[in-house]
Amino acid sequence: MSETSSARQLVPWQATVLTIFPEMFPGPLAVSVTGQALAAGTWRLDCVNIREFGIGRHRQVDDTPSGGGAGMVMRADVLGLAIDAALTSSPDLPRIYLSPRGKPLTQDRAKALAHGPGVLLLAGRFEGVDQRVIDARDLEEISIGDYVLSGGELAAMVLIDACVRLLPGVLGGETSLAEESFEAGGLEYPQYTKPRIWEDRTIPDVLLSGNHKRVEEWRRTEAERLTRERRPDLLKRDL
Ligand code: SAM
Numbered sequence: 072m073s074e075t076s077s078a079r080q081l082v083p084w085q086a087t088v089l090t091i092f093p094e095m096f097p098g099p100l101a102v103s104v105t106g107q108a109l110a111a112g113t114w115r116l117d118c119v120n121i122r123e124f125g126i127g128r129h130r131q132v133d134d135t136p137s138g139g140g141a142g143m144v145m146r147a148d149v150l151g152l153a154i155d156a157a158l159t160s161s162p163d164l165p166r167i168y169l170s171p172r173g174k175p176l177t178q179d180r181a182k183a184l185a186h187g188p189g190v191l192l193l194a195g196r197f198e199g200v201d202q203r204v205i206d207a208r209d210l211e212e213i214s215i216g217d218y219v220l221s222g223g224e225l226a227a228m229v230l231i232d233a234c235v236r237l238l239p240g241v242l243g244g245e246t247s248l249a250e251e252s253f254e255a256g257g258l259e260y261p262q263y264t265k266p267r268i269w270e271d272r273t274i275p276d277v278l279l280s281g282n283h284k285r286v287e288e289w290r291r292t293e294a295e296r297l298t299r300e301r302r303p304d305l306l307k308r309d310l
Contacts (some may be wrong), residue, residue: 084114084238085164085189086231087157088224089150091132091196093118095224105232108241114189116231117157121145124152133197140198147201150193154208157191164191166210168200169223169230173212178253180213181233192230194223250290257298257305260290 088096096118097109108114125132126149133143154166167190174180184190193200193210205212215226236242252259263274277289298305 082188083112084185084235085117085161086114086235087117087119087161087164087189087191088194088227088231089119089121089153089157089192090194090222090224090227091121092194092222092224093120096228098228100228100231100235104241105235108235108238113238113241114235117160119153119157121149121153124149124156136198142198144198145195145200145204147204147207150200150204151207154191154193154204161189161191164189166191166193166208167230168193168195168205168210168212169215169226170195170199170212171214171217171219173214175217176213176215176230176233178233181230182237184230185234185237190230190234192223192227194227196222253305255294257294258302260293260297 090096097106097116100106100116101109105114109116121132122130126146131146132149133145136142136144158164158166165184165187169192204210213226213230215229220226237248242248248254250259263278267274267279275289277285280286
């Protein structure tokens with residue numbers, strides 16, 4: 072075991088989420104492998120309720136957009152206080168604002184984040200957040216896809232899930248990780264299991280042949296075919 076991975080097991084990977092809906096967490100992250108890893112102390116989750124830093128009796132966190140227009144924008148002063156409070160306990164975490172305007176989340180980025188100490192995630196609501204807090208607190212914008220969610224909480228959960236499953240010991244068979252979609256740059260080959268025949272559909276003969284070399288070849292060809300058909304952009308990225 073390397074020094075870094077043994078050290079990481081002593082210090083849990085830290086996810087700090089700033090949100091106005093802390094009750095949404097851990098939510099789906101509490102089940103299956105991420106839930107087991109949370110219970111085992113492999114990673115830690117802290118939610119900061121942005122509302123606690125809100126203004127006045129109603130703990131207001133948003134206001135009308137400067138220049139006019141629909142909706143509300145989260146205030147820089149409120150978010151600045153919330154981020155600073157979170158940073159006092161974890162000053163070294165990469166700071167991320169989940170945002171449809173951000174760079175798309177990729178497997179490589181998840182892997183890099185999983186190798187670090189954790190993440191500090193700002194989940195936006197309404198029309199988004201005041202640009203000044205993004206600039207002043209040096210927040211990196213990351214998107215989970217080209218669509219608009221009603222809030223950043225689900226996006227934060229997606230990012231956390233993608234990282235936590237990569238932490239040492241979270242998934243049993245490390246070898247299956249190596250063959251997953253995006254690991255080798257493309258998509259994964261089709262998977263089959265028992266029964267051998269289901270609704271008149273059979274498993275490709277080669278997978279039952281016991282010939283490991285032929286199985287490997289078939290998987291590689293199928294993975295390439297699927298990637299070419301569905302995500303030719305991934306093949307271009309490899310060039
Ligand atoms: N007005 C914003 C825009 O057009 O870019 C969308 C705001 S959205 C309704 C509210 C919040 O949801 C955002 O501040 C962001 O935190 C989150 N969000 C929405 N879509 C997202 C995506 N694709 N990836 C990451 N976060 C997203």
